[in-house]
Amino acid sequence: MQDTIAHLKRGEKGIIVDVSSIHIPLKLLEMGCLPGNSVELVQLAPFQDPMYLNINGTHLAIRKETATHILIEKITHE
Amino acid sequence: MSKQINVALIGNPNTGKTSVFNALTGLNQKVGNYPGITVEKKEGICKLPRGVKAHIIDLPGTYSLNASSLDENVVIELLLNKNDKDFPDIAVVISDVENLKRNLLLFTQIKDLEIPTILVINMADRMNYKGISLDIDYLEEHLKTKIALISTRKNQGIENLKNLIANYKDISVTPCLNASEIDKDYFDNLRKAFPNQLLYKLWLVITQDVNFGKTERNEIDAVSNFKTKSKSDLKRLQQKETIKRYQFINDVLKIGQVIDVSQAKDLRTKLDRVLTHKVWGYFIFFIILLTIFQAIYDWSSVPMDFIDSAFASLSEWTKNQLPSGAFTSLLAEGIIPGLGGIVIFIPQIAFLFLFISVLEESGYMSRVVFLMDRVMRRFGLSGKSVVPLISGTACAIPAIMATRNIESWKERLITILVTPFTTCSARLPVYLIIIALVIPEGRIFGLGYQALTLMLLYLIGFGTAIISAYILNKILKIRSKTFFVIEMPNYKLPLFKNVALTVVEKTKSFVFGAGKIILAISIILWFLASYGPGEQFNDAENIVKTAYASENLTEEDLQQKIASHKLEHSFIGITGRAIEPAIRPLGYDWKIGIAIVSSFAAREVFVGTLATIYSVGSDEEETIKNRMAGEVNPILGGPLFTFASGISLLLFYAFAMQCMSTLAIVKRETNSWKWPTLQLVIMSGFAYIVALIAFQFLK
Ligand SMILES: Nc1nc2c(ncn2[C@@H]2O[C@H](COP(=O)(O)OP(=O)(O)OP(=O)(O)O)[C@@H](O)[C@H]2O)c(=O)[nH]1
Ligand SMILES: [Mg+2]
Numbered sequence: 001m002q003d004t005i006a007h008l009k010r011g012e013k014g015i016i017v018d019v020s021s022i023h024i025p026l027k028l029l030e031m032g033c034l035p036g037n038s039v040e041l042v043q044l045a046p047f048q049d050p051m052y053l054n055i056n057g058t059h060l061a062i063r064k065e066t067a068t069h070i071l072i073e074k075i076t077h078e
Numbered sequence: 079m080s081k082q083i084n085v086a087l088i089g090n091p092n093t094g095k096t097s098v099f100n101a102l103t104g105l106n107q108k109v110g111n112y113p114g115i116t117v118e119k120k121e122g123i124c125k126l127p128r129g130v131k132a133h134i135i136d137l138p139g140t141y142s143l144n145a146s147s148l149d150e151n152v153v154i155e156l157l158l159n160k161n162d163k164d165f166p167d168i169a170v171v172i173s174d175v176e177n178l179k180r181n182l183l184l185f186t187q188i189k190d191l192e193i194p195t196i197l198v199i200n201m202a203d204r205m206n207y208k209g210i211s212l213d214i215d216y217l218e219e220h221l222k223t224k225i226a227l228i229s230t231r232k233n234q235g236i237e238n239l240k241n242l243i244a245n246y247k248d249i250s251v252t253p254c255l256n257a258s259e260i261d262k263d264y265f266d267n268l269r270k271a272f273p274n275q276l277l278y279k280l281w282l283v284i285t286q287d288v289n290f291g292k293t294e295r296n297e298i299d300a301v302s303n304f305k306t307k308s309k310s311d312l313k314r315l316q317q318k319e320t321i322k323r324y325q326f327i328n329d330v331l332k333i334g335q336v337i338d339v340s341q342a343k344d345l346r347t348k349l350d351r352v353l354t355h356k357v358w359g360y361f362i363f364f365i366i367l368l369t370i371f372q373a374i375y376d377w378s379s380v381p382m383d384f385i386d387s388a389f390a391s392l393s394e395w396t397k398n399q400l401p402s403g404a405f406t407s408l409l410a411e412g413i414i415p416g417l418g419g420i421v422i423f424i425p426q427i428a429f430l431f432l433f434i435s436v437l438e439e440s441g442y443m444s445r446v447v448f449l450m451d452r453v454m455r456r457f458g459l460s461g462k463s464v465v466p467l468i469s470g471t472a473c474a475i476p477a478i479m480a481t482r483n484i485e486s487w488k489e490r491l492i493t494i495l496v497t498p499f500t501t502c503s504a505r506l507p508v509y510l511i512i513i514a515l516v517i518p519e520g521r522i523f524g525l526g527y528q529a530l531t532l533m534l535l536y537l538i539g540f541g542t543a544i545i546s547a548y549i550l551n552k553i554l555k556i557r558s559k560t561f562f563v564i565e566m567p568n569y570k571l572p573l574f575k576n577v578a579l580t581v582v583e584k585t586k587s588f589v590f591g592a593g594k595i596i597l598a599i600s601i602i603l604w605f606l607a608s609y610g611p612g613e614q615f616n617d618a619e620n621i622v623k624t625a626y627a628s629e630n631l632t633e634e635d636l637q638q639k640i641a642s643h644k645l646e647h648s649f650i651g652i653t654g655r656a657i658e659p660a661i662r663p664l665g666y667d668w669k670i671g672i673a674i675v676s677s678f679a680a681r682e683v684f685v686g687t688l689a690t691i692y693s694v695g696s697d698e699e700e701t702i703k704n705r706m707a708g709e710v711n712p713i714l715g716g717p718l719f720t721f722a723s724g725i726s727l728l729l730f731y732a733f734a735m736q737c738m739s740t741l742a743i744v745k746r747e748t749n750s751w752k753w754p755t756l757q758l759v760i761m762s763g764f765a766y767i768v769a770l771i772a773f774q775f776l777k
Binding site: 019020022025026027028029030031032034035042043044045046047049050052056057058059060061062063066 | 141142144146176177179180183310313314316317320321324346347350351354355356444447448449451452455461485561562563564565566567568
């Protein structure tokens with residue numbers, strides 16, 4: 001199964017691979033949430049929602065529901 | 079004649095547009111480190127070199143020209159409507175040096191509209207700190223624009239910006255990339271169908287719902303009819319467009335910007351580890367709130383006592399110094415006590431605004447939004463509703479305006495409807511004076527009972543707001559897409575000047591805004607209390623003397639009795655006693671009734687009204703508080719302000735909708751009389767019932 005941002009743990013990073021889902025607001029893409037960009041999970045609120053992300057230097061928070069639609073590839077540290 | 083040019087300040091949220099606006103115009107619009115401080119158009123004038131005058135327009139922040147909330151829509155509407163009187167001759171795009179890449183997206187869109195565009199790169203003072211260096215010449219060439227690198231904080235580069243604006247004719251209007259490449263056939267057809275229209279403008283109109291000039295709108299409707307693109311196809315195209323723009327931007331910045339990460343210092347990570355922590359985050363938030371209440375209560379009691387007694391002596395002094403007569407007593411018994419009832423609250427109001435403005439300027443507010451979103455969603459609100467609810471403690475009016483950045487209409491409507499439950503600064507005077515009268519002074523764990531009561535009242539306000547939101551969420555059948563994205567800005571040391579300005583401006587408008595109403599009302603009240611119809615009023619002296627002839631009253635007591643007999647039969651006494659039956663079950667007498675009625679103009683008037691009524695009824699120099707403490711319940715005997723009637727009054731004020739300006743703003747923001755009417759009826763009805771129950775149980 002493909003990983004999404006919702007699968008990230010605190011401090012983990014990934015590369016965004018697909019954002020074509022209709023459930024992702026355009027605004028998020030405009031803020032830099034685009035394929036090829038890196039994403040890091042900075043902080044989680046209780047119940048893992050919302051999620052505080054660092055996407056290519058832009059810091060923003062989104063709800064988990066949206067996060068499950070953003071496909072990523074996790075970066076595993078060597 | 080010097081001509082005037084329109085300059086629009088456009089940019090992402092929180093990049094310093096308003097700071098630039100203030101620097102250019104010398105005005106003091108509100109600045110804060112939270113995306114969404116400016117929610118409507120603000121205007122000012124700036125004198126440029128060579129006698130050119132610029133009409134500067136500050137706009138709400140937006141991430142792109144595709145609006146997803148009401149505040150963003152303001153920008154798009156302006157840019158798409160050439161006939162708007164504010165349609166810009168020049169667009170000044172304000173960007174933040176730390177987020178240049180993201181900021182440039184909007185810049186490339188505006189360039190496509192073929193308006194002369196200047197790029198301002200603000201916050202240059204942060205470049206060293208973040209290890210950023212820029213090749214301005216390269217950027218100017220590839221972005222086809224002029225760039226002003228400025229720092230409003232250090233006041234650098236503003237003159238250069240003014241020069242660039244004055245020479246706007248030199249700026250190229252060619253777009254910096256060709257976005258129509260994303261779907262050649264589609265855009266070619268579009269161009270053929272409307273050869274006279276700007277292609278990008280057509281595209282914007284097709285992809286979003288903008289209030290457009292009627293005729294043009296029809297034309298576009300025609301185009302979307304004969305073009306067959308489904309909604310999801312359009313969205314896909316928009317995604318492609320965004321990606322294309324970012325590709326261009328990345329290419330330009332690869333050479334034009336160098337970031338040396340090893341130089342960057344990062345305070346954010348350390349602070350966020352604690353401030354947004356699952357446990358510590360909430361704990362700290364709670365401590366901050368607690369500190370605010372303790373401060374409002376304890377720290378300001380000294381200046382308050384001083385002001386209170388100063389006004390009492392001023393009133394006494396006026397009475398002794400001026401020749402006695404109607405004017406003197408109007409001054410001494412009407413105006414001075416009325417004003418005293420407002421000036422006394424300056425220290426508290428100032429503290430409240432101080433804290434709110436520090437929270438906003440530091441960047442902490444977005445963290446609270448993050449922490450609270452999940453909880454608020456349960457109740458049909460958004461995390462972003464926290465900001466209106468917190469700033470509602472200052473005043474519901476700006477708070478209701480602040481809901482404009484909430485994306486979902488349902489969440490926004492609910493926030494608007496429940497915000498007036500939060501304890502605004504106008505309720506504070508009423509709370510404070512009554513708490514001082516009926517709550518004992520002791521302490522528990524170092525916190526005063528009185529401060530705790532105050533905190534409890536604020537919690538009741540928030541609690542009611544949230545519970546009503548929950549109910550509304552269940553009742554209201556509105557479908558609207560909900561999503562939630564909020565930027566988390568960097569932490570900043572609050573700028574003393576910004577904080578001080580907010581505190582001074584807000585306190586001033588509290589005093590003068592409320593002051594005017596209070597002045598008018600206290601004059602009217604004084605008049606109504608000093609004159610009356612019929613024999614009972616005009617012949618009061620004889621009537622009282624005969625009534626008490628058998629008792630051996632001292633001269634002083636007799637005068638007191640005459641004065642209060644007169645008051646009772648004055649115009650105001652007659653009115654008051656007419657409404658008394660309605661409020662007696664709540665434990666109030668007719669004087670409180672008058673104060674409640676007059677406080678519909680503004681809640682703050684309550685204390686001023688009582689001060690005026692009481693001072694007409696007595697001769698002595700007294701502080702407001704002592705006068706209220708001395709009042710006797712006409713029916714039960716004993717003091718009027720007991721624990722029971724005090725609590726009842728506190729609860730009444732906690733729930734009642736008593737502010738005409740709030741109703742007016744709700745009408746404007748929801749565009750219907752339905753919602754403000756509902757608010758008025760339900761809130762005030764609920765207030766009456768709760769106050770009734772409280773008094774009947776406690777008495
Ligand atoms: N370090 C630094 N901070 C700045 C500068 N200019 C503005 N700020 C800060 O940036 C924050 C945002 O400023 P505003 O002027 O309110 O920004 P805005 O673009 O009008 O924001 P919105 O109205 O919310 O879209 C405030 O905390 C300012 O104090 C600058 O040159 N340097
Ligand atoms: Mg602003």
